[in-house]
Amino acid sequence: MTMFWLLATEEGGFGLNFDLLETNLINLVIVIGVLIYFGKKFLGNTLTSRRERIEAAIRDAEERKKKAAAGLAEQQQNLAQAQVKAEQILADAQTNAAKAREAILAQAKEDVARLQASAAQDLSSQQERVVRELRRQVTEMAMARAKEQLPGRLSPELQHRLIDKSIAMLGG
Secondary structure (H helix, E strand, O other): OHHHHHHHHHHOOOOOOOOHHHHHHHHHHHHHHHHHHHHHHHHHHHHHHHHHHHHHHHHHHHHHHHHHHHHHHHHHHHHHHHHHHHHHHHHHHHHHHHHHHHHHHHHHHHHHHHHHHHHHHHHHHHHHHHHHHHHHHHHHHHHHHHHHHHHHHOOHHHHHHHHHHHHHHHHO
16 A cells, blocks of 8 residues: 555656556456455366366276276186186087097998908808809719710610619618
């Protein structure tokens, strides 16, 4: 107030002070005072609402983080279960493949044995048929030769003795 009084007394009333340092300081104090008085409520409400929004966003982010962590843990558990199940399926498949392989090998051995037996039987029957055919042909050839040679060698007396001998063998 002394400054206003000095201004008024020096000039003879109120006037303008062009000293920038003095006037800026007074103006700055007045502006800050007005801002504090009128802007306190507005600035406080703005800062409070901003603070509440930030806190809500932080809570929301933390909640999403917890949910994501829970989801990650659940998915990791599902992955572990799927890996265990895949290993079990692989082990079962290998076991089934080994069983199928053994069954196929056993069936192949049976088939080979059956084919060998069949081939041996076919060979044996073919051999018997060939032997019968050869005997028949040899018999026919011997009979034909005997028929050719018999009329010249068989005399009536020899025929009679041969017949008697055959009757004796049959009749006793």
